[in-house]
Amino acid sequence: MSDMPAGAVPPGDDADAAAETAVWQSSPPGSIYDYIRVASFSLGPDGRIEQWSERAAEFFGVSADDAVGRDPIAAFAPPHVQDRGHERLADILNGREWTGLVPYNDASGTEGLAEVYVMPADRGALCIAVDVATLRQIETDLAASQAVFGQSPMGFVLFDNRLRLIRVNDRFATVFGRPAEEHRGRGPHDFLSRVEADRLTAALRQVLETGDAVLDMPLVGTVPGDPGRRRWSISLYRLHSSSGRPIGVAGLAMDVTGRQRAEREAAHARRNLALLNEAGARIGTSLDLETTARELLDVAVPHFCDLASVDLYQALLSGAEELSGTTDGSGELRRVAFASSVSDAPVAMAGDDDDVSADAGPVSVGSVHRYRFSSASARALRTAQPQVLDGDGGQDLGGALVQSTLVVPMVARDTVLGLVQFSRAKGSEPFTERDRMLAEELAARAAIFIDNARLYRREHERALILQRSLLPPDDPEAAGLDIACRYLPGSMETEVGGDWFDVIELPGHRTALVVGDVMGRGLRAAVAMGELRTAVRTLAMLDLEPGEVLSALDEVVRGLGAPTPGRTRRTKERGDSDLTEVYLATCVYVVYDAVTRRCTIANAGHLPPVVVEPGESPLLLELPRGVPLGVGGEPFEESEVELPEGALLALYTDGLVESRSLPLDEGLDAFRRSLDGPERPLEDICDHVLATVDTAHGEDDIALLMARIRGLPADQVGDWTLKPQPTSVAKGRELAREQLLAWDLGDLVDTTELLVSELVTNALRHGYGDIRLRLLLDRTLVCEVWDSALVQPRRRRARDTDEGGRGLQLVTMLSESWGSRRTHRGKTVWFELALPGRQSHVATPTVDELLSMF
Numbered sequence: 001m002s003d004m005p006a007g008a009v010p011p012g013d014d015a016d017a018a019a020e021t022a023v024w025q026s027s028p029p030g031s032i033y034d035y036i037r038v039a040s041f042s043l044g045p046d047g048r049i050e051q052w053s054e055r056a057a058e059f060f061g062v063s064a065d066d067a068v069g070r071d072p073i074a075a076f077a078p079p080h081v082q083d084r085g086h087e088r089l090a091d092i093l094n095g096r097e098w099t100g101l102v103p104y105n106d107a108s109g110t111e112g113l114a115e116v117y118v119m120p121a122d123r124g125a126l127c128i129a130v131d132v133a134t135l136r137q138i139e140t141d142l143a144a145s146q147a148v149f150g151q152s153p154m155g156f157v158l159f160d161n162r163l164r165l166i167r168v169n170d171r172f173a174t175v176f177g178r179p180a181e182e183h184r185g186r187g188p189h190d191f192l193s194r195v196e197a198d199r200l201t202a203a204l205r206q207v208l209e210t211g212d213a214v215l216d217m218p219l220v221g222t223v224p225g226d227p228g229r230r231r232w233s234i235s236l237y238r239l240h241s242s243s244g245r246p247i248g249v250a251g252l253a254m255d256v257t258g259r260q261r262a263e264r265e266a267a268h269a270r271r272n273l274a275l276l277n278e279a280g281a282r283i284g285t286s287l288d289l290e291t292t293a294r295e296l297l298d299v300a301v302p303h304f305c306d307l308a309s310v311d312l313y314q315a316l317l318s319g320a321e322e323l324s325g326t327t328d329g330s331g332e333l334r335r336v337a338f339a340s341s342v343s344d345a346p347v348a349m350a351g352d353d354d355d356v357s358a359d360a361g362p363v364s365v366g367s368v369h370r371y372r373f374s375s376a377s378a379r380a381l382r383t384a385q386p387q388v389l390d391g392d393g394g395q396d397l398g399g400a401l402v403q404s405t406l407v408v409p410m411v412a413r414d415t416v417l418g419l420v421q422f423s424r425a426k427g428s429e430p431f432t433e434r435d436r437m438l439a440e441e442l443a444a445r446a447a448i449f450i451d452n453a454r455l456y457r458r459e460h461e462r463a464l465i466l467q468r469s470l471l472p473p474d475d476p477e478a479a480g481l482d483i484a485c486r487y488l489p490g491s492m493e494t495e496v497g498g499d500w501f502d503v504i505e506l507p508g509h510r511t512a513l514v515v516g517d518v519m520g521r522g523l524r525a526a527v528a529m530g531e532l533r534t535a536v537r538t539l540a541m542l543d544l545e546p547g548e549v550l551s552a553l554d555e556v557v558r559g560l561g562a563p564t565p566g567r568t569r570r571t572k573e574r575g576d577s578d579l580t581e582v583y584l585a586t587c588v589y590v591v592y593d594a595v596t597r598r599c600t601i602a603n604a605g606h607l608p609p610v611v612v613e614p615g616e617s618p619l620l621l622e623l624p625r626g627v628p629l630g631v632g633g634e635p636f637e638e639s640e641v642e643l644p645e646g647a648l649l650a651l652y653t654d655g656l657v658e659s660r661s662l663p664l665d666e667g668l669d670a671f672r673r674s675l676d677g678p679e680r681p682l683e684d685i686c687d688h689v690l691a692t693v694d695t696a697h698g699e700d701d702i703a704l705l706m707a708r709i710r711g712l713p714a715d716q717v718g719d720w721t722l723k724p725q726p727t728s729v730a731k732g733r734e735l736a737r738e739q740l741l742a743w744d745l746g747d748l749v750d751t752t753e754l755l756v757s758e759l760v761t762n763a764l765r766h767g768y769g770d771i772r773l774r775l776l777l778d779r780t781l782v783c784e785v786w787d788s789a790l791v792q793p794r795r796r797r798a799r800d801t802d803e804g805g806r807g808l809q810l811v812t813m814l815s816e817s818w819g820s821r822r823t824h825r826g827k828t829v830w831f832e833l834a835l836p837g838r839q840s841h842v843a844t845p846t847v848d849e850l851l852s853m854f
Contacts, residue, residue, distance in 0.1 A: 003381075023039075029264065031852050036130060036131070036134050036135060036138055036380075037059060037130065037131035037134045038055065038059075038128065038129070038130045038131075038390075038649045039053060039055040039056035039058070039059035039060065039128070039129045040053050040055065040126070040127065040316075041053060041055060041056045041067070041072070041127050041129075042121075042124060042125065042126050042127065043072065043124040043127065044124045044797055045123055045124050047071065047072075047124075048069055048070060048071055048072075048684035049067050049068050049070055049071075049072050049075060050068065050124060051071065052067040052068050052241045053319065056129070058107075059114075059129060059131070060075070060076040060104055060105075060106065060107075061076075061105070061106045061107025061108070061109075062075055062076055064197050071758075076104045076105065077102060077103060077104060077105075078103050078104070078105055078111055080411075081569035082471075083289050086131050089267065089476075095120045096120065096387045097118060097119055097120060098115060098116075098117075098118045099115070099116070099117045099118070100115070100135070101113055101114070101115055101116075101132065102114050102116045102129070103117075104129075112131060112132070112133065113131075113133070114129040114130060114131055114132060115129070115130045115132050115135065115141075116129045116130075116157055117129075117130075122756040133744075134325050136255060136659055137573075148333060152169060152171060153171060154252055154253060154335055155168070155169060155171045155172030155175065155232075155251075155252070155253035155254075155256045155459060156168065156169040156171075156172065156250070156251070156252060156253075157169075157172055157250070157251040157253065158239070158248055158249075158250050158251075159204055159249040159250075159251070160247070160248045160250050160733040161208065161246065161247065161248060162199060163187055163188070163204050163205070163208075163249075164184075164185050164186065164187055165183050165184055165185065165186050165187070165341055165560070166184060166185075166248065167180075167184065168180050168183045172253065175223050175230075175255070176191045176223060177218070177223065177224035178226070182399050187201075188200040188201050188204070189201075189255070191221075192219065192221050193220075193221060196219050196220055199217075199219070200217075200219060200234075203217055203236055204236060204249050207236045207237065207238050207249050208238060208246060208248075208249055211246070213235065213237040213238075214234075214235065214236040214237075214238060215235045216233045216234075216235060217233065217234050217235070217236070218231060218232070218233060218247050218256075219231070219232045219233075219234055219253075220232075222526060224608070226310070228257075228483060229257075230255060230257045231255075231256050231257045232253050232254065232255055232256060232257075233253070233254050233256045234251050234252065234253040234254075235251065235252050236249055236250070236251045237250055238250075244457065253769050264779045268434065269434075271303065272438045272799055274303075274436065275299060275303055275438065275442070276297045276299075276438070276441060276442075278299050278303075278471025279296075279299045279441075279442055279445055280445070280448075281297055281444060282295050282298060283296055283299060283445055283446050283449055284446075284448075284449030284452075285294045286453075287452065287456040287457070288453055288457075289312065289316070289336065289450050289454060289457065290336045290337065292446060292449045292450050292453055293310040293312065293336045293337035293450065294336075294337045294339075295444070296308075296310060296337070296339050296420065296442060296443075296446040297309075297310065297338070297339035299442065300339070300422060300442060301339040301340065302341035304405075304422065304435075304438065304439075304442070305422040305423055305424050306340065306341050306342045306401075306423060306424050306425040306428060306479070307339065307340035307341065307342060307343070307401075307402070307423045307425070308338070308339055308340075308420060308421060308422050308423065309335055309337065309338045309363075309420070309421050310335070310336050310337040310338075310410075310416045310418065310419075310420045311333040311334065311335050311336070311377075311419055311420075311421075311726045312333060312334060312410075312417055312418035312445075312450070313331045313332070313333055313334075313337050313416075313418055314332040314333060314334050314368055315331060315332075316332065316417055316418070316454055317334055317336070319454075319457060319458050319461055325446045327382070327416075328372065328381075328382055329373070329377075329378040329379070329380075329381030329382040329416075330373070330378075332368050332369070332370050333368070333369060333370065333371070333372070333418055333419075334366065334367065334368045334369075335363050335364065335365050335366065335369070336365065336366075336368055337365065337624050338365050342401055343401060344660075357541070358830045362514050364506075376389055376407050376761060377407050377419060377421075377683040379766055380407045380408065380409045380419055381409055381416055381418075381419060383409075384409050384411050384416055385407065385409070386406060386407060386436060386439065386440055387405065387406075387407040388404075388405075388406055388407075388431060388665050389404065389405040389406075389437065390403070390404050390430060390781070401425045401426060402423045402425060402426070403424060403425060403426045403427075403428070403430065404423065404424045404428075404431050405421055405422065405423040405424075405614075406421070406422040406423075406431050406435070406436060406439045406583035407419055407421050408420050408422065408439045408440055408442075408443040409443070410444075410446060410447035410450065411443075411445040411447055412444075412448050412450065412451035413451060415451070416448075417450055417451060417454070419443075420439075420442075420443050420446070422439050423573075425615045463714075465706070476503035477503075477505075477779075478503055478505060478511035478592075478707070479505065479509035479510075479511060479594045479712070479778045479779065480509060480511070480592070480597075480709070480710050480711050480712055480778070481511055481592060481683055481707045481708065481710060482707065482708040482710055483503055483593070483682070483705075483706070483707055483753075484682035484683050484685070484686050484701070484705075484706045485501055485691060485703075485705045485706070486703070486704040487501070487502075487701075487702070487704075488655075488690070488695070488701065488702040489701050495671075497808075498512075498517060498518030498519065498520055498525030498526060498528065498529050499515075499516070499517045499518075499529070499586075499653045499655065499700075499701035499702065499703040500517075500518075500529045500532070500703060501513075501514060501515045501516075501637065501703045501704075502514040502533055502536060503537075503538065503650065503705070504537060504540045504541075506540065506543060506591065507543060507782070507784075507828075507832075508593070508595070508774075508776065508782060508784055508821075508830060509593070509594040509595060509712060509776050509778055509782060509819060510591055510592060510593045511591070511592045511594070511595065512536075512540045512589065512590065512591050512592075513589075513590040513591075513592060513620055513649070513651060513705060513707060514533075514540075514588070514589055514590070514651075514652040515586060515587070515588055515606065515652065515653060515703055516529070516532060516536075516585055516586060516606070516629075516644050516653075517586050517587075517606070517626075517653045517655075517701070517703070518532065518583065518584075518585045519583075519584045519585060519586075519653065528560055528583050528585070531556070531560065532553065532556065532557065532585060532587075533627075535552075535553055535556045535588070536549065536553060536587075539552050539553065542750040543820075543821035543822070545591075545600070545602075545638065545820070546589045546590070546591055546600050546601060546602035546603045546636075546638055547635065547636040547637065547638045549602070550587065550589055550602050550603075550604045550626070550629070550636040551635065551636055553587065553604070553629055554604070554630065554631075555630055555632075556629075557583050557584070557585055557629040557630035558583075558630050558632055560583040560630075575639060579676075583630050584628045584629065584630040584631070584713065585604075585608075585628060585629040585630060586604055586605040586606040586628050586629065586758050587603075587604045587605075587606055587629055588602075588603045588604070588606040588607075588608070588609065588651060589600065589601070589602050589603075589604075590609070590649070590651070592649075592707070592709075594710075594711055594712045594778070594794070595711070595712050595717055595774075596642065596711075597642055597643050597644070597645070597709055597711040598640060598641070598642045598643075599640070599641050599642075599643060599649070600638055600639075601621070601638065601639045601640070601641065602636045602637065602638050602639075603623045603624060603625060603626045603636070604624070604626045604627065604628055604636060605625060605628035605629070605631075606626075606629055607652065607653075607654060607655075607657070607668075608620045608622070608625075609623075609649055609650060609651050610646060610649075610650040610652075610671065610675060611641075611648065611649055612642070612647065612648040612650070612671060612675050612676075613642065613644055613646075613647045613648075613651075614646045614647065614679070615624045615674070617676060618650075618672040618673075618675040618676055619672070620668065620672075621639075623639050623640065624636075624637040624639065643709045644668075644709070644712055645709060645710070646679070646708065646709060646710075647708070647709045648682075648685075648706065648707070648708050648709075649703070649706070649707045649708075649709065650674065650675060650704070650706050650707075651704075651705040651706075651707075652671070652702075652703065652704050653700075653701065653702060653703040653749070654700065654706075655695065655701050655702040655703075656671065656689075656695055656702050656703075656704060657670070657671050657693065657699035659694070659695070659700070662694050667693065667694075670692070670693045670694065671689065671693055673692075674688060674689045674692040674693055676687065682706050682708055686704060686706060689704065690702075690704070712776065712777075712778060716771040716776065716777040716778065717734070717774070717775070717776055717777075718736075718739040718773075718774065718775035718776075719772070719774045719775075720732075720735050720772070720773045720774075721770050721771070721772055721773075722760065722770065722771040722772070722773055723768060723770065723771075724763075724764060724767075724768065724769060724771060726764065728760060728764065728771060729757055729760045729761055729764070732756050732757065732760040732771075732773050733753040733756055733757050735773065736752050736753055736773070736775060736783070737749050737752075737753055739775050740752055740775075741782075743777055745777075745781065745835070745836065747808075747836045748781060748833055748835075748836070751784065751814050751833065752781070752833065754809055754810065754814070755783065755810065755814060755815060755831055756773065756783060756785070757810060758808075758810055759772065759783070759785040759807075759811070759829050759831070760785055761807065762785075762793060762807060762808075762829070763785055763786075763787040763789075763829075766787075766791060766793075767787030767788055767789035767826065768787070768788050769787065769788040769791065769826075770785055770788075771785065771786065772784075772785070772786035772787075773785055773786075774786070779835070779836060780816065780832050780833060780834055781832065781833045781834075781835060782830060782831075782832050783830060783831055783832075784828050784829070784830040785828070785829050785830070786823065786826065786827075786828045787827065787829075788825055788826040789826055789827060790822065790826060790827060791827075792820050792822075792827060793820055793829055795806060799805075811831050815832055815833055816832045816833055816834050817832045817833075818830060818831035818832070819833070828843070
């Protein structure tokens with residue numbers, strides 16, 4: 001026996017002993033035997049110890065060598081019980097089972113109490129001893145565990161290493177509708193949905209493999225008899241044997257459906273409040289209808305819904321005074337915005353299938369459509385009440401992704417402007433009553449801003465019509481000049497401010513170039529600019545000298561700020577203080593003569609022009625600065641400069657060369673540098689200047705006017721001096737005829753001779769000194785007659801008995817235009833004829849009409 005391993009059982013016929021031994025040998029480390037003190041040994045036919053296991057040696061503190069062959073009572077029992085134990089041993093050897101409590105001494109000499117179970121066998125008996133104290137502790141723990149499992153309001157579960165349930169408490173069993181014992185052997189997929197079961201399985205594996213606990217893991221599912229979804233919070237931790245081997249996973253689950261509902265309500269309220277705060281911050285940042293609609297959807301998607309669209313009445317977008325079709329919902333609408341967080345492709349909204357102007361399907365942004373009268377969208381427009389569409393209720397929601405939609409009308413100042421649709425995709429929670437209230441609030445806020453934008457757009461467009469009329473044509477033309485110009489308002493919302501420029505054609509192939517700047521910004525400055533520009537054009541048509549134009553303009557500016565009786569009376573009636581407006585402006589006025597290439601310039605406090613002569617560096621013209629318009633009391637001096645062919649003349653306002661970050665001197669230097677270099681087209685030069693100079697655009701208006709000198713060639717000018725004698729009339733006709741034939745303008749000879757004869761005759765009769773005759777050929781033919789008299793010609797109706805007075809009537813009937821202007825030594829009378837091949841607005845008079853004048 002001593003040669004066999006401790007705990008081994010020799011071959012024999014005792015099947016029960018062999019089975020018990022086989023169970024013991026096959027139990028892995030970490031089994032239940034690790035938690036209780038248990039030992040086994042066997043007795044031979046003589047009643048002495050035949051086998052002594054290692055656990056027996058540990059239990060009783062007696063080695064196998066000392067125990068085998070001895071009387072078991074003498075081997076481990078205390079001396080005071082050894083005499084009584086032999087009587088029981090005799091009964092056992094006679095084939096009787098026995099179970100009883102036996103005192104024993106362990107290896108330390110401490111006395112304990114063991115419960116011994118003796119099973120007789122053919123060749124003796126098999127004995128199993130269990131420490132009573134350990135057994136009672138296990139019983140106590142089991143009782144406590146059973147109480148916790150049975151009475152806890154939380155669910156307890158135990159999973160083995162294969163992630164199968166080995167025990168659940170009654171609470172868990174009740175929730176999932178089966179007795180506790182029927183859950184044994186089930187896995188997560190047997191009581192949870194596939195998605196939730198996969199999550200729980202992954203968590204169990206993680207806990208089992210790493211030993212790291214998982215706390216408060218959320219799970220969602222349903223329970224028998226309850227159609228609603230329930231929510232649980234489960235915490236998982238790994239179980240170990242006494243040897244440290246993982247033997248499973250324990251879980252503690254708590255039903256948090258009510259708590260999560262409350263938390264969800266609180267979170268919902270916080271989300272709604274945050275959405276309203278965000279709406280207040282993000283919606284209405286601009287006075288643009290489409291931008292406001294997009295801002296609404298930026299707030300709503302994806303925080304409130306999965307997709308949304310905004311439809312506004314077409315009449316509102318077109319600026320109509322009356323929004324027809326808004327009372328019954330029949331008006332055309334345009335989709336101005338769409339947003340989606342669930343699909344990149346267009347998705348049909350709830351009402352798109354009710355669009356009567358297009359096939360069913362998504363309505364694209366920008367398209368115009370109309371809803372059917374019976375549709376929920378049309379009902380929302382008619383009643384100004386939101387409509388709720390639920391896919392589960394049989395409603396066709398259009399897009400396959402959509403399950404619930406709120407159709408909310410956008411109402412401002414008791415007027416329905418359009419509607420917004422908020423939709424949630426399948427899988428999202430349907431809209432609640434609280435969601436409906438939030439949607440109405442979002443739509444109402446956006447509607448106010450959209451209505452403000454509508455009113456602003458209407459008034460703004462009216463102002464733009466007026467303001468655009470104040471600017472010159474995009475491509476102004478002038479005799480002997482190439483022109484290019486740029487205008488950049490300081491505020492892009494007004495498109496025009498206080499700066500202006502103009503190109504005005506004057507008689508005799510002359511051109512007035514004007515650049516001015518009304519001090520101030522906004523519509524007030526723009527209106528003043530329009531009045532000044534109109535005044536400049538009127539004064540230019542009088543053919544006044546530049547200095548005289550600015551003097552007259554100064555009077556106009558001072559008149560703008562003068563109080564009027566009506567305005568003063570209204571001010572007093574309102575009780576307002578009399579705040580007289582003060583207008584100031586700067587202006588530079590240049591008259592260019594294409595024949596002489598001379599510029600006559602007068603300046604009223606404006607920055608001087610820049611001249612770039614071919615092959616030279618740009619330079620500022622030295623001119624008398626003058627005082628701004630509106631100051632008064634000072635005359636305006638004139639300067640004259642002759643420019644070579646191809647020279648560049650640049651007029652500008654201070655917004656181009658001066659800003660908060662760019663001092664005036666540095667700006668002027670940068671402007672001159674931008675004009676330096678090889679000759680380029682004027683349009684390219686304008687773009688280069690604006691791209692090169694730091695204009696700080698937005699601080700002030702910018703006006704830039706550039707002109708390249710292209711003087712009339714000498715062969716396009718005929719200039720003669722006639723003596724103050726009657727023969728000069730015929731001489732003038734002859735000179736005109738020869739010049740026109742040289743220019744191949746034979747079709748104009750007769751008319752020109754007749755009109756030259758009339759003007760030269762008038763110069764002889766009403767003037768004195770030499771007479772000057774000049775013909776100019778450019779886009780038109782201009783004839784000028786100069787004399788020394790200051791009296792201006794005046795057309796009058798001649799009586800039948802009058803011998804004269806019909807010459808200017810002929811000039812009026814036969815010419816495109818005519819006029820006169822003062823000169824330093826007299827006056828000039830001129831007329832203009834259209835060239836052959838060009839359309840003329842003058843009707844050719846009949847012979848009878850001509851004869852009726854004589």
